[in-house]
Amino acid sequence: MKQTQAVGIDLGTTYSCIAWLNEHGHPVTIPNQEGELATPSVVFFDDNEPIVGTEALRNAIARPERVVQNAKRHMGDPERFWRIDANRYNPVQISGLILRKLIAAAQDQVGEINEAVVTVPAQFSDAQRHATVTAGHSAGLEKVEVINEPVAAALCHVLGNEGLAFTELAIDQQLLVYDLGGGTLDLAIVSYSSDQVRVVASDGDLELGGLDWTQVLVDIAAERFLSDFKEDPRQDPHSHQFLALEAEQAKRSLSVRPRAAVTVQHEGNRRTYQIEQEEFEHLGRSLLKRSNAITRRILADNGFGWAHVDVVLTTGGSSRMPMVRESLRKLSGRTLNSSLSPDQSIAHGAAYYAGMLLANQEYTRTIFNSQASTRLAQIKQQSVNARGLGILIRDAETGNRVPHYLIPPNTPLPASVTHVFGTVVDQQTKVHIRIVESGAGPGKPHTILGDCDITDLPTNLPEGSEVEVMISYDGQARVHVSARELKSGRSAETEIIRQENMSGQLQQEVEDVIQVAPPAQPVKVPRPGKAAARDRVEASPSPTTKTALSDEWAVVSARLSELSELSDSVDHAEQPVLLCNSCGTALSPKGKCPACDAAPKKRKQRAGVKKKAVQRTSPPKSSAAGTAPAKRKRKKTPTREAAGKSTNKQRSSEDDFWDLVD
Numbered sequence: 001m002k003q004t005q006a007v008g009i010d011l012g013t014t015y016s017c018i019a020w021l022n023e024h025g026h027p028v029t030i031p032n033q034e035g036e037l038a039t040p041s042v043v044f045f046d047d048n049e050p051i052v053g054t055e056a057l058r059n060a061i062a063r064p065e066r067v068v069q070n071a072k073r074h075m076g077d078p079e080r081f082w083r084i085d086a087n088r089y090n091p092v093q094i095s096g097l098i099l100r101k102l103i104a105a106a107q108d109q110v111g112e113i114n115e116a117v118v119t120v121p122a123q124f125s126d127a128q129r130h131a132t133v134t135a136g137h138s139a140g141l142e143k144v145e146v147i148n149e150p151v152a153a154a155l156c157h158v159l160g161n162e163g164l165a166f167t168e169l170a171i172d173q174q175l176l177v178y179d180l181g182g183g184t185l186d187l188a189i190v191s192y193s194s195d196q197v198r199v200v201a202s203d204g205d206l207e208l209g210g211l212d213w214t215q216v217l218v219d220i221a222a223e224r225f226l227s228d229f230k231e232d233p234r235q236d237p238h239s240h241q242f243l244a245l246e247a248e249q250a251k252r253s254l255s256v257r258p259r260a261a262v263t264v265q266h267e268g269n270r271r272t273y274q275i276e277q278e279e280f281e282h283l284g285r286s287l288l289k290r291s292n293a294i295t296r297r298i299l300a301d302n303g304f305g306w307a308h309v310d311v312v313l314t315t316g317g318s319s320r321m322p323m324v325r326e327s328l329r330k331l332s333g334r335t336l337n338s339s340l341s342p343d344q345s346i347a348h349g350a351a352y353y354a355g356m357l358l359a360n361q362e363y364t365r366t367i368f369n370s371q372a373s374t375r376l377a378q379i380k381q382q383s384v385n386a387r388g389l390g391i392l393i394r395d396a397e398t399g400n401r402v403p404h405y406l407i408p409p410n411t412p413l414p415a416s417v418t419h420v421f422g423t424v425v426d427q428q429t430k431v432h433i434r435i436v437e438s439g440a441g442p443g444k445p446h447t448i449l450g451d452c453d454i455t456d457l458p459t460n461l462p463e464g465s466e467v468e469v470m471i472s473y474d475g476q477a478r479v480h481v482s483a484r485e486l487k488s489g490r491s492a493e494t495e496i497i498r499q500e501n502m503s504g505q506l507q508q509e510v511e512d513v514i515q516v517a518p519p520a521q522p523v524k525v526p527r528p529g530k531a532a533a534r535d536r537v538e539a540s541p542s543p544t545t546k547t548a549l550s551d552e553w554a555v556v557s558a559r560l561s562e563l564s565e566l567s568d569s570v571d572h573a574e575q576p577v578l579l580c581n582s583c584g585t586a587l588s589p590k591g592k593c594p595a596c597d598a599a600p601k602k603r604k605q606r607a608g609v610k611k612k613a614v615q616r617t618s619p620p621k622s623s624a625a626g627t628a629p630a631k632r633k634r635k636k637t638p639t640r641e642a643a644g645k646s647t648n649k650q651r652s653s654e655d656d657f658w659d660l661v662d
């Protein structure tokens, strides 16, 4: 039996933090080797020896081409990598190095660590969750679980505030968790009662965070410098990096002072500019608007008004900015609860979750005292998926593939959907399905999660044979697929071939050809097809390398197209037809059944025969994830009785006003 600890890691875009639960079940942040509680998520390759943290950040000015920052913004993107000398690093490898640093320091202090819970933004796709788990494995962890960041914050609030002495929570409350970090905004509506923390809905923006506010200051100072010296410091990596660090410091100062200084140095010139908080707030307005729109959206989309929110809980380093706090206070019409540590609460929540997962295991009592292990075993958490999950189906008219979503966003997890497909040719032995998730918000393109090959079908199937496919999300919104041929009842082999693996082959070919080292900017490997050559030329570091590269690139480009055509032809022949679960008729591109829509009454009768399409899957016994099915109906305004039980319900006519606005 392996000894382990309950460890939670907040793998942030800008800062990362690791915590463990001590024997009393209290989360404790573990400092890194430099004694810091939060480690900058920055890697510096010093002659290929990776250095992580503050020391890496320091080198960002002198040697920006050897420093990688903000890798989390590219997590799950198979086309992103940074090239340092002859080596190429993708976001998973960079994240793995950051995790390794945190874990190494923690092991020195608390003993061997074989497993951990790593936090992810709620909006992360399956591919991004998968990439995070892979990063954990590459850092030497045997087992990696993920938890959504706002859920971790909610656990920290519930167990930290109310559960220190592990007393029972007396009330049911609805929290709105607002987590504004360095790279992302994460929101969740969380409902909690005595032993259950249940996410009702989550939303957010993967491209809105403190970095964007820092950029506002960079732009203000750079524009002033440009007008004074006719030179733009953003054009030079060294000057730009120097300015970015200055702006970061100034941003923090502006959280406590009315003005701050930003020094710009570029091409032998140096000047310091004073920036007023008012100007910063004025130029940051569009960012606040985005944040407010998402906050309104999560409530409106889920039938909530402000009157249904008992506590607005803020966390994330950027929630320290007065303009953010003021804007949220005005929007919600209530006092914000800022009791959580913006820097440590997510890691602490993850450590609680790690403790909950360990609480059912036999050796728990060797790491927690009995009071702690009893309480951790009692608490249950349940999350929802942030994105819709479905498949690509072919539009018969245009020939284009369009997404057809089978599990909508904000379905309680775990969840599964079963759908019937028809084979397209006689004796088809293999079915090929492309699985998609909706984008990280309205208007954002869907992402192809991977291809699923269902092989091993009986050899004598006639055209139109029915294959039932079950696609499911587990408790942590990771995707699984299983399939069954209906006539024989035989299960078929299934495997999701993920995007990163599909493009791995392409990248290898690219790797074989490109020998010239570009700067340590994220470099995009072009998608197969026409854009390839053009993209590559844009990424070329200097005119001298362009000619050589374009010749080589023509070779890569041709090969990429070849591979792409090959995979398309396989796809076409084996792509099944989506059938109506009720009557077996082929569905339209929009997933509508022409037969059932024409005869809605009949459909109703038939629908009773088949199972409900989306269903919650029973949680595995050993897991703490998943409890009772969630109600997703609009919640009525709390009754007087319920309000009477609440400790901090301050209802006013303002609440009702916001209700009406929603």
Ligand code: ADP
Residues within 6 Å of the ligand: 010, 011, 012, 013, 014, 015, 016, 180, 181, 182, 183, 184, 209, 210, 211, 248, 251, 252, 253, 255, 315, 316, 317, 318, 319, 320, 321, 342, 343
């Ligand atoms: P992440 O986990 O995404 O890296 P964190 O929650 O650790 O994010 O927050 C880091 C962000 O918070 C950075 O963008 C940092 O600039 C910002 N931040 C930290 N302290 C302050 C402050 N006092 N004022 C304004 N921004 C801050």
Ligand code: MG
Residues within 6 Å of the ligand: 010, 011, 012, 013, 015, 181, 346
């Ligand atoms: Mg963080």
